[in-house]
Amino acid sequence: MQTPAVGRHRELARLRAAVVAAASGAGRFVLVSGPAGIGKSWLAERAATLATDTGLRVARGNAVDDAGMPPLWPWHRAARELPELAAALDTVTQPGGGPAAQRFRMFTEVAEVLTAAAAPSGLLLVLEDLHWSDPTSLALLTHVATDSAHTELLIVATTRDPMSDPLVAVQPAWLRLPHYRSLPVPALSEPEIRYWLEQLERPPTLAPHIHQRTAGTPLLVRLLLDSDTDDPLPGIHRLVLSQLERLTPHDIDILSAASVLGERIDQDLLTAVCLRARDPHHPNRSLDPRPDGGSARDDRDAGQPVLGGIQADEWGSAADERGQLTAGARWQVMRDRVSRALDAATAAGVVRRFDDGALGFAHALVRDAVYADLAPSRRAEFHRGAAEALCAVGGPDSAVAGAIATHWRHARPDSAQGREWSRRAARAARASAAHDEAIRFGQWAIDAAGVTASDAERAELLIELARDEFAAGRVAASLEHCVEAAELAEQAERPDLLAAAGLVVQGVTTPTVMTQLDMLCGKALRLLDPDTHPDLIARVLAQRALSAADRGLGAKARELSDEALRAARRSTDPDVALDAIHARHLALSAPEFLDERTELAAEAIEIAVDAEQPLAQLWGYVWTADAALQRGDLSALDDALDHIELLADRRHLPLARWHLLRLRATRAVLVGDFPAGLAADTAAFDLAVSIGDYSLAGLHHAFRGMYAVIVGHIDRVELTAALASLAFAPKITIAQLFAPMMHALAGDLDEAAALFEPFRTIPDTLEIGPRWSGTVYSVGLIAELLADAETADRVYRAMAGCERYYSADGTGALICVGSLARVRADNARVAGHLAEAVDLYRDGLTMDIAIGAHPFIALGHLGLARTHYARADFPAARAAAEQAAAAFRRLRMPHRLVAADALLRDITTATRAADPLTPREREVHGLLATGLSNRDIAARLVLSERTVETHVRNILTKLALPNRNAIRR
Known part of the structure; x- marks a missing residue:
């Protein structure tokens, strides 16, 4: 008996309104929620009927209560009715990018496909039972829903109350969507x-x-x-069992086997499970009396019924003329018996047929009650049969591995089969970028290994788990399992596994993490045989070089990276070569190594193209762009940006798009197009947030802070946001310098000085290497803002030889501040090296003018004006300050203009103090000194004689002279 449309008129009206809105191009996302049995699925079915009647296409998907459910299962189910959706879901397997980039590319593709499928007549996407959904499916739903507001797409999802933790986690994002509608379903009234x-x-x-x-x-x-x-x-369990009383014991047993398979019932799979089960009334008899193809005559003679109520004569009727039971015959007899049992269960209201024609339990709670009533041993037997049946059916691991692993885990948690299928399920989840699911299956594999697996086998499983944990951002857990795996690898005398454990975690600059990784890699290097493991040696050396570079050990990083590169030259594996090139490039990230970095970038691009590794290509072009900035070659920079844009478009690489936006922001600010630079930075930030990479998002605040330094101002709101971002920044020196820099810029000089104190001697001790240039620049900038002559002198001396470059060093140009000659000149001026500062400013102006770096040309003129002013060369100071003021006015840099105007006022005051005569008085004074009379001077200057007399009196007064003869003398 179906539930009639009782008490659901309000809910149906809201669903009808959502259908109409979507059909008119105003997308809707409706979440139908309520406790089990409240009628959520019934409403979803009515929504599908309303959509069909209105002309919308309908696609349905659902999650299932099965730990072996493959990642994105609800979406794959929906793809049965949308073939184009299936193709979009497969884009996660395309090469290029890390886990986050791959997932984002697939999410974007799915959103675009659904938008296209919805146009022009509309599309209803029904996703049921989200309380059982995997986190990746929910993340994809969030992405699609965010993009669907102005489309013809209607999403109707159902979930049980109370919501699961993954659903609670995504709720805030859904509530922010303007087209999201919550539809809680109430209980029926009396x-x-x-x-x-x-x-x-x-x-x-x-x-x-x-x-x-x-x-x-x-x-x-x-x-x-x-x-x-x-x-x-008494409750649902008692009610369900009362429904089962209408069925025969054999029907109940078949239904029990079905409950092991899930809420939906696949008759063929259920038949296969039943063929592998034993009759509970005859424990020594299988449902299939002749698994070896024997005669049915023995069963007839026995006169005993087999499982499912199939009598021996039924098997006999399916035998051939020799009395042999073929596999096909056995299958057909059992399938007929399963069909009869399901028909009986349908009549009893325990099973129902869904709109898509599939059979399933009337409700998940019904299935749960049947499953709960199974004896543990019987449940384990059915699970084992399900695992064996699924193995026999076969199929891609992405579809069956998780289910098989789940059944083995219930049948026998410590079995070798359970370990193998859990491992395969983890690999399948990994291929779908569903790392949370991969972690779960990986842990199952380790549980199944128990104490029976060898040390080497357990080490391999731990390394696989650690890789998935690292991909999911669980660095601490990943490192813990790497250390555990390394210990097992040592015991097993497997240096290759020891090396693999040391290579899992990469790019983490936390000191404790780097120390542990360095220890693991050091042990591996001592044990690896160069003849047996040359590629691993190259990779471990590269990893150690990266670690040394991140710890500020520049010389050690260059030494190790050189060894890694030489080892990689002997390898035929492009991945090994690219790992070594990456380590070498980072180790050489300082101004003086520009030429070799340029060569490494070109080599990386060439290898990556041949190896079809778009992410390595991206790094090559990013390095090329950075090198072009350091040389001041904007044409080469634009060429590199064009290649990055092609990668972003062709490969759907969000990381490439982020780098493109970041570099465009840098270039725009360099030439003074501030609106374009800020817009590109904002777009990069939005993209980073949508990808979920908050390390990239944090660079937005660093960019805005450096922009504030260029324009000479930061307000309190920006200051608060910038300082708050430091909570997520790595604990490295250049990041720690950001706080005193922002405080000094905001005028909090005492606070800035206190924070800056531990870093004042850094230029004397910091090794040349990654972030050296940026760190020393930051120290010098703060010294300038604080008028710290001693620290400025340290920076001035440390940067000797860098003045022929522009400000990029290979670590990724967050922002380019033009010529380093101007940067060094700023520190020379603050340190009191005024003559040297004048020469450096002039060199910097030549460089910045050559590339059209307009803000930095203006800053160069301002610095030069301040230097001339300090040297009391007031005419030169005025000329430079006027050029700076004009440029700041043209570039709309009001705070810098205020500083230039203030300097001009100071120059005027100082000029007057040094020479109290006006220009006209100075002119009269010069003629008096030659001995001319007032009349002659008046004639020469075309003035009245009385005016000349006035000028003479003023001159004598201002210069405190007794008479005009004193002027001559």
Whole structure:
């Protein structure tokens, strides 16, 4: 008996409104929620009917209560009705990018496909039972829903209350969507139950009793009405079991086997499971009496029924003329018996047929009750049969490995089969970038290994788990398992596994992490045989070089990276070569190694193209762009940006798009196009957030901070945001310098000085290597803002030889501040090396003018004006300050303009103090000195004689001279 449309008029009206809105191009995302049995699936079916009647396409997917459910299962189910969706889901397997980039590329492709499929007539996507969904499916739903507001796409999802933790985690993002609608489904009221009874011609006086017993849950109402019993209602379990009383024991046993397979029932798979099960009444008999193809005659002679109620003569009727039972015959007999059992269960209301034609339990709670009633040994037997049946059916691991692993885990948690299939399920989840699921299956594999697996086998499993944990961002857990795996590898005398454990975690600059990784790699290097493991040696050396570079050991990083590169030259594996090139490039990230870095970038691009590794190509072009900035070659920079854009477009690499936006922001600021630079930076930040890479998102605040330094101002709101971002920044010196820099820029000089104190001597001790240039620049900038002459002198001396370059060093140009000659000149000026500062400013102006770096040309003129002013060369100071002021006005840099105007006022005051005469008085003074009379001077200057007399009096007064003869003398 189906639940009638009782008490759901409001919900149906809201669904109808959502269908109409989507059909008109205003997408909707409706989440139908409520407790088990409240009628969520019924509403989803009605939504599908409304959509079909309105002309919308309909695609349905659902999660299942099965730990072996493959990642993205609801989406793959929906793809049965949308073939183009299946192709989009497969884009995660395309090469290029890390886990986050691969997943984002697939998410974007799915959103675009659904938008296209929805146009022009509309599309309803139904996703049921999200409380069982995997986190990756929910993340994809969030992405698609975010992009669907102005499309013809209607999403109707259902979930059980209370919500699962993954659902709770995504709720805030859904609530922010303007087109999101929450549709909680209430219980039925007593009058609504009375109406239901009237529709069934049952006494309406039963309504109060039924409402009290069921709390208005439609499923319980239906089961109670179907039970034909006046017994008090103890709950769903009792009701379901009462429904089963209508079935024969053999039907119940087949239904029990079905409950092991899940809520939906695959008759062929259920048949296969039953063929592998034993009759509970005859424990020594299999459902299939002749697994070896023997005669059916023996079973007839035995006269005993087999599981499922199939009598021996039924098997005999399927035998051939020799009395042999073929596999096909056995299959058909059992399938007929399964069909009869399901028909009986359907008549009893325990099983129902869904709109898509599939059979399944009437509700998940019904399936749960049947499953819970199984004896543990019987449940394990069915799970084992399900695992074996799925193995026999076969199929890609992405579809079956998780289910098989789950069944083995229930059948025998420590079995070799369970370990192998858990491992295969983890690999399949990994291929779908579903790392949370891969971690779960990886842990299962380790559990199944127990103490029976060898040390080497357990080490391999731990390394695989650690890789998935690292990909999911669980660095601490990943490192812990790497250390555990390394210990097992040592015990097993497997240096290759020891090396593999040391190579899992990469790019983490936390000191404790780097120390542990360095220890693992050091042990591996001592044990690896150069003849047996040359590639691993190259990779481990590269890893150690990266670690040394991150710890500030520049010389050690260059030494190790050189060894790694030489070892990689002997390898035929492009991945090994690219790892070594990456380590070498980082080790050489300082101004003086520009030529070799340029060569490494070109080599990386060439290898990556041949090896079809778009991410390595990206690094090559990013390095090329950085080198072009350091040389001041904007044409080469633009060429590199074009290649990065091609990669972003062709490969759908979000990381490439982020680098493109970041470099465009850098270039725009360099030439003074501040609006374009800020817009590109904002787009890069939004992209980083959508990818979920908050390390990239944090660079947005660093960029805005450096922009504030260039324009000479930061307000309090920006200061607060910039300082808050430091909580997520790595604990490295260049990041720690950001706080005193921002405080000094904001005018909090005492706070800045206190924070800056531990870093004042860094230029004397910091090794040349990655981030050296940026760190020393930051120290010098703060010294300038604080007028710290001693520290500025350290920076001035440390940067000797860098003045022929522009400000990029190979570590990724967050922002380019033009010529390093101007940067060094700023520190020379603050340190009091004024003559040297004038020469450096002039060199810097030549360099910045050559590339059109307009903000830094203006800053160069301002610095030069301040230097001339300090040297009391007021005419030169005025000329430079006027050029700076004009440029700041043109570039709309008001705070810098205020500084230039203030300097001009100071120059005027100082000029007057040094020479109190006006220009006209100075002119008259010069003629007086030659001995000319007032009349002659008046004639020469075309003035009246009286005016000349006034000028003479003023000159004598201002210069405190007794008479005009004193001027001559």
